[in-house]
Amino acid sequence: MPAARAAEVAVVDLDVCDRCGLCLPLCPPEAIHLDLTALVVDRTACTGCRKCVAPCPVGALAMIPA
């Protein structure tokens, strides 16, 4: 049975994100990735736990309805 979908998912504001990578080890399902140009949140893996939001040093992460 597939996991229930999260009510909210994290999104990143790429104009604000500095790609520092701090949020990656904070994400329990490892839904955040860094590639050469951007920070990417896998919306199908994000559980909406918000653990990445407050620690972002520049406030680049926020939650939106899934």
Add this chain to the structure above:
Amino acid sequence: MPDIDVLVVGAGPAGSIAAREAARASHGLEVVLLERDRAVGAPVRCAEGVGDAGLREFASPEGAPWAARKITRVIFLAPDDTEVQVAERDVGWILDRTRFDAMLAAEAVAAGADLQVGTEATGMTREVDGRWAVAVHGPDGRAVYRARVVIGADGVETMVGRWAGLDTRVPARDMESCAQYVVQGIDFDPDAIYLQFGDGIAPGGYAWIFPKGDGVANVGLGIVALKSDGRNARAYLDAWIARRYPRGARTGVTVGGVIVHTTIKQTYGDGILVAGDAAHMINPLSGGGIVNAMKAGRLAGRTAAAAICAGDTSADRLAAYHHDWMQLLGDDHLKYYRIKQALERLDDAFFNGLARTVNAIPREKRTLGRIFAQALVKHPQLIPVAARFFI
């Protein structure tokens, strides 16, 4: 699809030393060192401070272009701005990390390692012959390296650890969110580093001033977001600088995470080692990671080379790396972590009082032992902290 012996991912201090040591250990070994950014050492995500003794195990700082400033004093600032000077000796150095990292990478190349810049590892899988096939993407397009041992030195965001199935996640209470500016035109003692604690200044962490030259310093702070009043690290830093240095000119903001936890439970696997920030090898009291990373990189490079020469790169063989690291520093970090937890229960009023206690001891008699003894007498709240140090 080139077959190589050691692939090191990340050319920071851990990776460059690992590549250098692996290449030096056996001249026949093929060692490739990958750096995602187009140049080693940039961007800098670091306050750039290192202890004197640890640095000297790897490089001599006198007159070196990568050594920005020698530090001979530490000045603690209590939450109420009371200054406490606690050391006057060879404390450490403020590095120019761009030059320092480039120097270390050049040493790896001189030892025989092949440095590939602008090249990112994008994934890896284990092959039936026991090698790791690591996909990379660089200036010449895509390629795959088949390596006997992969050393993940890819920092706080480590993907190598993740791909290898190691648990590199960290609880939010053990992540410090940091922000830093280079500030110019400010007045401070250029031979000292300044550290300020306080719940309103840097909750769960501290603020720092690390001099890079006359009137120029790295000015930053780290906070634990769970203890924040809702502001992010950069907002705390803007407020602190506005109060202390309203006329300072801020340039180049840097942000990043410092994991103030302890070494991950397992730093190795079949054909895999992780080192430095990637393995949470950071002093959880100070947040310092450069010397830790170099010491771990040295162990990782030598362990990998010896395992390859012995024809056994299994997890059982590479476990020696984890054991050696824990003996060298990892077990100390466990102790420091317990002290950190005890200190977290003390409030601003305690630190303001402690500052006055220490300042009552004449500076020439201000040895760590005497500070500690006086502090315990005047501040019994410290006894559980002291007890935890010895447990």
